[in-house]
Amino acid sequence: MSSEFRRLPSVDHILAEERIKELAKDYPHNQLVSLIRQCLERERLAIADGELSASFDKIVESIQVKFDQLGHLSLRPLINATGVILHTNLGRAPLAREAIAAMEIAAQGYCNLEFNLDSGARAPRDAHLESILCQLTGAEASLVVNNNTSAVILALTALAWKKDVIISRGEAVEIGGGFRIPDIIRQSGTKLVEVGTTNCTYGADYEQAITPRTAALLRVHSSNFRVIGFTHSVTLEEVVELGRRHTLPVLDNLGSGCFLDTTTFGLGPEPLVAQSVVLGAGLVCFSGDKLVGGPQAGIIVGKKQLIDKLKKHPLARATRIDKVRLAGLAATLVHYLKGEAVKKIPVWGMIATPLVEIERRAKKWAEVLGNLAHVTDGESVVGGGSLPGSTLPTKLVAIIDKRQRRNTAQTLARRLRISKIPIIGRISGDILFLDPRSVPPEEDKVVLETLREFAAILLK
Numbered sequence: 001m002s003s004e005f006r007r008l009p010s011v012d013h014i015l016a017e018e019r020i021k022e023l024a025k026d027y028p029h030n031q032l033v034s035l036i037r038q039c040l041e042r043e044r045l046a047i048a049d050g051e052l053s054a055s056f057d058k059i060v061e062s063i064q065v066k067f068d069q070l071g072h073l074s075l076r077p078l079i080n081a082t083g084v085i086l087h088t089n090l091g092r093a094p095l096a097r098e099a100i101a102a103m104e105i106a107a108q109g110y111c112n113l114e115f116n117l118d119s120g121a122r123a124p125r126d127a128h129l130e131s132i133l134c135q136l137t138g139a140e141a142s143l144v145v146n147n148n149t150s151a152v153i154l155a156l157t158a159l160a161w162k163k164d165v166i167i168s169r170g171e172a173v174e175i176g177g178g179f180r181i182p183d184i185i186r187q188s189g190t191k192l193v194e195v196g197t198t199n200c201t202y203g204a205d206y207e208q209a210i211t212p213r214t215a216a217l218l219r220v221h222s223s224n225f226r227v228i229g230f231t232h233s234v235t236l237e238e239v240v241e242l243g244r245r246h247t248l249p250v251l252d253n254l255g256s257g258c259f260l261d262t263t264t265f266g267l268g269p270e271p272l273v274a275q276s277v278v279l280g281a282g283l284v285c286f287s288g289d290k291l292v293g294g295p296q297a298g299i300i301v302g303k304k305q306l307i308d309k310l311k312k313h314p315l316a317r318a319t320r321i322d323k324v325r326l327a328g329l330a331a332t333l334v335h336y337l338k339g340e341a342v343k344k345i346p347v348w349g350m351i352a353t354p355l356v357e358i359e360r361r362a363k364k365w366a367e368v369l370g371n372l373a374h375v376t377d378g379e380s381v382v383g384g385g386s387l388p389g390s391t392l393p394t395k396l397v398a399i400i401d402k403r404q405r406r407n408t409a410q411t412l413a414r415r416l417r418i419s420k421i422p423i424i425g426r427i428s429g430d431i432l433f434l435d436p437r438s439v440p441p442e443e444d445k446v447v448l449e450t451l452r453e454f455a456a457i458l459l460k
């Protein structure tokens, strides 16, 4: 074994190798040495485990591969053909062109992020979004933070630290990725008092739970599931009325947050932010990158006196939004103000795409796949914790490789995932489906190119 250790090359020996000298043109000496040392250490451990030492050539090659991986960006663009418009794992909302342009400008140089150009004095960054958010929602004031989860934590910490918050048992839900509303709320140092049962909660349940320790009432829009059958829930009006009688603020966590009437697109109703404000919720919070269709953000609108409390809380500093996303969100919100959201914001464009248009694109996609594909009826979903159980009719490209017997859908899906620009489809009943609804039409050229190469490989 000791002879195997002795066979390992020295760091200097590796550094003198031609291929490593090539790497030295791109990477500084200390990075090279550190990576070579790590590689040799791995070899030593392998030998200690009883393996033979790798050849000099293999070692050099593994160093090259490692630098190749490190130097390439791991975050890559891809085609979302899953038919889930707001796919959290695939980055949620693609942004409007104007939002992207605004973000590029904000990223490029300095800006008046916290600076009043008139007086030359410091100014709060919230000011850039406040007037437009108030105009869109009818609220008195607003605050924008990192994401909706931090909005909920900030609001509850500022309003109810070391006190009780009442929530209906049916709304103490998991929001995805293993994150649960009750766990998040506990982080805010407030005590969660759950009332009612999973399927039924009444106004009296809240009423009985209110004590001098109660600091707020929380309503959570059950955004990713539906309870059907024997159910009863308390409306926001009722919760607001209870809050009024007991002088308790009501926090309405809408999850997605919506400015347009979803029923006009053949979807179920999604509560509107303005509606919660009109009904008297003290604070309404929602995500920037779900149905709003902007960059990741947590938007809070509501009564000025409550928002002011949040703005003064130290957690507001810890959860604040950065200049790039602030710029993108502002540009996105302008589209709602101008009544051009459906035309300009990709998420709404996808929701509003007529079936005939999707069918036309699906046929084009299927055409390049020849015998491998046919077009069939299907359903797309909005996703991102909105509109549970509500779907949009779509046309799917079903891909079937008749010459293979086993796991064909999995194999085909993987092949598409590892193409130069990955295409992500969805598998159902061992068939791979591609849904054009969640693919911006500008990406069709890339889709067709990729599918053509994919078909060429399969039919070889």
Ligand SMILES: *Cc1c(COP(=O)(O)O)cnc(C)c1O
Pocket (backbone or CB within 6 Å): 147, 148, 149, 150, 175, 220, 221, 223, 224, 253, 254, 255, 256, 286, 287, 288, 297, 298, 384, 385
């Ligand atoms: C999505 C969602 C959240 C989390 O929002 P992020 O912006 O992803 O942090 C919280 N609550 C509900 C009800 C949601 O749907």
